[in-house]
Amino acid sequence: xxxxxxxxxxxxxxxxLALGGIFALMAVGIGLVFGVLRLVNxxxxxxxxxxxxxxxxxxxxxxxxWLSILFCFGVVLVLSVLLDxxxxxxxxxxxxxxxxxxxxxxxxxxxxxxxxxxxxxxxTAGSLGVWQAPWDIHGVYxxxxxxxxxxxxxxxxxxxxxxxxxTPVGLHMRAASMDFRTARLLGVRANRVIGGAVLISGLLAxxxxxxxxxEQPQITSTWALPETIYVLMGVVLGGLNRPIPATLGGFxxxxxxxxxxxxxxxxxxQYLPSFIFAAVIVVLLVRPNGLFTRGAAPVxxx
Amino acid sequence: xxxxxxxxxxxxPVLLVLATALLGLEVSPYLQTYFLDTLVKVAIVVALYVxxxxxGVLSFGTISFVALGAWTAGVLTVPEGQKKITMPGLxxxxxxxxxxNVASLVLAAGAGAVFALAVGLPLMRLSGLAAGxxxxxxxxxxxxxxxxxxxxxxxxxxxxxxxxxxxxxxAAIGALICVVAAYAYQRTRFGRMLRAxxxxxxxxxxxxxxxxxxxxxxxxxxxxxxxxxxxxxxxLLPLQVGGLYLTLxxxxxxxxxVGGSGSLLGAVVGTLALNGIYSFFTAATNTVDVxxxxxxxxxGTAEMVLGxxxxxVLILRPAGITGSREFSLPxxxxxxxxxxxxxxxx
Numbered sequence: 001x002x003x004x005x006x007x008x009x010x011x012x013x014x015x016x017l018a019l020g021g022i023f024a025l026m027a028v029g030i031g032l033v034f035g036v037l038r039l040v041n042x043x044x045x046x047x048x049x050x051x052x053x054x055x056x057x058x059x060x061x062x063x064x065x066w067l068s069i070l071f072c073f074g075v076v077l078v079l080s081v082l083l084d085x086x087x088x089x090x091x092x093x094x095x096x097x098x099x100x101x102x103x104x105x106x107x108x109x110x111x112x113x114x115x116x117x118x119x120x121x122x123x124t125a126g127s128l129g130v131w132q133a134p135w136d137i138h139g140v141y142x143x144x145x146x147x148x149x150x151x152x153x154x155x156x157x158x159x160x161x162x163x164x165x166x167t168p169v170g171l172h173m174r175a176a177s178m179d180f181r182t183a184r185l186l187g188v189r190a191n192r193v194i195g196g197a198v199l200i201s202g203l204l205a206x207x208x209x210x211x212x213x214x215e216q217p218q219i220t221s222t223w224a225l226p227e228t229i230y231v232l233m234g235v236v237l238g239g240l241n242r243p244i245p246a247t248l249g250g251f252x253x254x255x256x257x258x259x260x261x262x263x264x265x266x267x268x269x270q271y272l273p274s275f276i277f278a279a280v281i282v283v284l285l286v287r288p289n290g291l292f293t294r295g296a297a298p299v300x301x302x
Numbered sequence: 303x304x305x306x307x308x309x310x311x312x313x314x315p316v317l318l319v320l321a322t323a324l325l326g327l328e329v330s331p332y333l334q335t336y337f338l339d340t341l342v343k344v345a346i347v348v349a350l351y352v353x354x355x356x357x358g359v360l361s362f363g364t365i366s367f368v369a370l371g372a373w374t375a376g377v378l379t380v381p382e383g384q385k386k387i388t389m390p391g392l393x394x395x396x397x398x399x400x401x402x403n404v405a406s407l408v409l410a411a412g413a414g415a416v417f418a419l420a421v422g423l424p425l426m427r428l429s430g431l432a433a434g435x436x437x438x439x440x441x442x443x444x445x446x447x448x449x450x451x452x453x454x455x456x457x458x459x460x461x462x463x464x465x466x467x468x469x470x471x472x473a474a475i476g477a478l479i480c481v482v483a484a485y486a487y488q489r490t491r492f493g494r495m496l497r498a499x500x501x502x503x504x505x506x507x508x509x510x511x512x513x514x515x516x517x518x519x520x521x522x523x524x525x526x527x528x529x530x531x532x533x534x535x536x537x538l539l540p541l542q543v544g545g546l547y548l549t550l551x552x553x554x555x556x557x558x559x560v561g562g563s564g565s566l567l568g569a570v571v572g573t574l575a576l577n578g579i580y581s582f583f584t585a586a587t588n589t590v591d592v593x594x595x596x597x598x599x600x601x602g603t604a605e606m607v608l609g610x611x612x613x614x615v616l617i618l619r620p621a622g623i624t625g626s627r628e629f630s631l632p633x634x635x636x637x638x639x640x641x642x643x644x645x646x647x648x
Contacts, residue, residue: 102613102617105552105609112605112609116602225548270449271450277442284428285424285428288428
């Protein structure tokens with residue numbers, strides 16, 4: 001009813017939900033690492049890009065889909081752990097701003113390695129293209145990838161929530177993101193918690209990479225870079241510090257992009273990024289802790 | 303006495319810039335373009351330094367002031383006849399108004415300053431990560447608007463028909479203006495107050511310094527210098543909005559970080575060193591001869607090298623290659639025995 005009133009069709013709505021789901025996965029991946037490390041990972045999209053190139057190779061070598069997806073996960077995980085050891089750990093004691101600049105550098109290094117290795121046209125990851133085909137649901141045609149992305153995102157987020165609330169590892173992670181020093185004093189092992197967060201974040205990057213590669217099968221060196229910027233903005237909008245607000249923030253940005261991109265003419269939707277950036281600035285000024293968090297902002301400590 | 307001893311602090315970066323310009327006049331016209339580019343980059347990185355270096359706050363916004371300066375100087379100097387052809391969507395006012403070279407540079411600096419002031423008024427309350435993200439958002443908005451808004455510029459197309467008035471001297475004078483302004487600023491009480499807030503925010507606040515006001519002043523000055531740099535640049539080559547976004551932000555930040563973000567000398571040395579490396583690898587994408595050896599590298603090598611250097615400096619030597627110190631002549635040390643005696647008597 002409301003949908004019809006706003007001139008939104010079901011396929012557009014499903015695509016928007018799917019994009020929101022993918023953005024939510026990326027958001028929670030960025031948010032988890034931020035929680036324990038105070039590190040905003042600008043290179044997150046480049047991790048996904050590496051995974052997407054793995055998918056493209058799987059496609060080229062004729063691997064079965066499950067194997068190339070596994071290969072993608074493997075590449076992203078190895079790269080995440082490598083980055084954690086080479087860059088993030090040595091910088092752990094620095095300010096978040098310095099770490100942001102460092103991940104900015106890492107993103108450019110990875111992006112340009114990809115440019116050197118595969119040129120500006122990149123590679124095609126087409127084997128999952130079958131998911132582009134529509135499903136007929138009571139006369140409404142919705143692309144399979146939309147449904148797969150929505151379901152996968154929901155499952156991943158529920159699993160993550162269970163992990164965070166029902167297991168000792170999750171408890172340690174939440175404790176570390178509330179107050180790292182106190183958590184350590186109480187016996188939480190720093191390296192294990194950080195390693196765990198980096199691994200989970202890497203896995204989520206892998207899942208997001210698989211989903212996004214169906215939407216954008218041409219993998220280039222800047223693949224997922226614009227998405228990462230929007231997700232970062234979404235995470236800040238929602239609230240960096242907690243997984244659920246961060247997820248909601250990422251989801252709303254993706255959903256807004258999908259929906260408005262689908263219904264607005266391009267002469268209007270081209271300024272969409274500006275509105276999102278402006279919204280982020282307003283949120284940072286008015287509610288620095290994010291839209292979806294409760295309670296007052298912490299007082300600036302001296 | 304004190305003033306005289308401080309002279310090398312200003313002279314060192316000034317002489318480096320002058321040496322670059324003089325060397326640039328001697329080399330072949332092909333190499334000259336790289337020297338011109340380096341001088342413009344010096345101006346941009348010094349603008350970056352004025353805010354980031356003195357305040358210690360991260361800002362991604364400077365490149366948007368460079369872009370605005372370039373747009374201002376570019377739109378106002380393309381000959382009227384050409385404007386109608388290359389930028390048909392331009393607003394009537396901009397279509398019918400033109401200014402000369404120097405006026406366009408002054409206006410570019412003014413536009414950068416006004417934009418920085420307008421942005422800084424709300425944003426300078428933020429610090430740390432929030433400041434980084436918010437200024438990034440400013441950069442994103444500027445890029446997005448300049449890309450699609452055809453009433454104020456060429457949109458996605460590159461600027462064509464801007465008089466190429468930035469020769470070696472204009473570039474050098476522009477860079478020198480930035481260097482001298484930056485040095486003059488950091489020696490005033492305002493610059494010192496801002497540096498005090500960088501070192502110890504609480505102590506500075508307790509001494510009655512308004513962090514917000516000092517940051518806003520530095521941000522505005524940084525915007526003016528960045529606008530000037532943008533103006534110089536658009537008078538040098540046909541700029542395009544895509545070249546004024548993430549890659550340029552990354553390259554200039556890398557120069558500042560590698561040089562040493564806490565000193566003016568660091569900004570200048572970092573730019574000269576890294577832009578040298580960067581230009582070398584960019585040129586090497588179409589083969590360069592090194593000692594009779596033909597070197598050819600794939601596109602992207604230059605950025606990769608800069609990224610690796612930047613990450614390495616951040617991890618191994620966060621103060622940069624200059625140690626974030628200004629240049630000073632080695633001083634004659636008093637013998638230790640004297641010091642002991644002095645200590646004993648006081």
